[in-house]
Amino acid sequence: MKPSIVVPALGLALLIAGCATSDRGGSDRFVQSFKSADANGDNKVTLKEFEAFTTEEAFALFDSNKDGFVTEREFVAAGGTSAAFRRLDRTSDGRITLDEALAAQVVMSPREAIFYAADVNKDGMVTLGEAVAYRDRVREITRG
Numbered sequence: 001m002k003p004s005i006v007v008p009a010l011g012l013a014l015l016i017a018g019c020a021t022s023d024r025g026g027s028d029r030f031v032q033s034f035k036s037a038d039a040n041g042d043n044k045v046t047l048k049e050f051e052a053f054t055t056e057e058a059f060a061l062f063d064s065n066k067d068g069f070v071t072e073r074e075f076v077a078a079g080g081t082s083a084a085f086r087r088l089d090r091t092s093d094g095r096i097t098l099d100e101a102l103a104a105q106v107v108m109s110p111r112e113a114i115f116y117a118a119d120v121n122k123d124g125m126v127t128l129g130e131a132v133a134y135r136d137r138v139r140e141i142t143r144g
Helices: 003-015 028-037 047-062 072-077 082-088 098-103 105-118 128-143
Strands: 044-046 125-127
Touching: 028 047, 028 128, 044 047, 047 098, 047 105, 072 082, 105 128, 125 128
Parallel strands: none
Antiparallel strands: 044 125
């Protein structure tokens, strides 16, 4: 899977986590993911918080040995390509740091679409209610 697809897919998965439950307020895992994304604890997730959260989650998945770096071998094993790895490895040291992943524009753009789809009132923040409503809309589409 291409890195520009991996993070949006992960972001979508995190937003709809727990969608198998019938609880309209969201499952415990869904609520915990929302709270984790809400870095400042104001019960709203900004685009910046969402981007940081999804990038950190994706980074953790790619960093299979949990040493704080993603090597080309780890990146390719997780579905990325060598060419994409080289674009993300800004220091050309053979490993991607979390800071490099956070700075990568190739990863940021697709997440914005997910974030703005969830931000129903367009105030630049996603409340838990908006996240649950977005999850429910996705449920309807995927069950369709």
